[in-house]
Amino acid sequence: MSLIDSKTRRILLVEDDPGYQELLEAMLRKTCQITICSSAEEALEKLAHESFDLVISDVNLLGMTGFEVLARIKAAGPGKECPVVLCSSNHDQFTREKAVAMGAAHFIPKPYDPQTVQDLVSQLIGARP
Numbered sequence: 001m002s003l004i005d006s007k008t009r010r011i012l013l014v015e016d017d018p019g020y021q022e023l024l025e026a027m028l029r030k031t032c033q034i035t036i037c038s039s040a041e042e043a044l045e046k047l048a049h050e051s052f053d054l055v056i057s058d059v060n061l062l063g064m065t066g067f068e069v070l071a072r073i074k075a076a077g078p079g080k081e082c083p084v085v086l087c088s089s090n091h092d093q094f095t096r097e098k099a100v101a102m103g104a105a106h107f108i109p110k111p112y113d114p115q116t117v118q119d120l121v122s123q124l125i126g127a128r129p
Contacts, residue, residue: 009125010035010050014043014057014069020110024056027114028121040064044072052082053125056108059088059095067102074103083124087112 009032015021016038025034035052037043040061047055055073059066066086073084083105088095091109099107106120 009033009054010052011121011125012037012043012046012052012055014040014055014061014066016058016061020058020112023112024117027112027117031118032121032125040066040069043069047073047076047082054121055082055084057084057086059086059099060090067098070099070102070104085120085124 011028011032011034013021013024013034013036015024015036021036021038025036028034032053035046035050037046040057040063043055043057046052055069057066057069061069066088070084070086073082084103085106085108086099086104087108087110089110091107096107105124108117108120
């Protein structure tokens with residue numbers, strides 16, 4: 001896949017921490033179009049009107065959690081086929097197992113390892129640097 005093809009891949013990033021928003025955007029902007037939402041509610045509204053190739057969501061959001069976002073994406077029509085990756089600084093076994101059991105394509109612990117994130121995105125949606 002060429003770089004031009006990869007740039008048409010769209011990722012919805014659901015993260016309320018500006019530092020992590022910037023970090024993930026910097027890691028992925030060369031290979032994908034990134035749309036950032038600071039809340040679960042904003043993300044669900046975007047998904048109702050736009051299509052994405054991948055959703056990356058923090059688990060610990062203000063208001064609705066990343067688990068709730070995942071459940072709504074899987075239960076609703078918009079974005080249902082879209083893989084969802086959950087991430088959190090709380091990466092105990094229970095959190096990881098719950099993410100996978102609920103249908104997450106993967107769980108990524110924070111702080112992020114750039115190579116792991118890039119490899120995972122490449123594996124899930126084919127976007128390569």
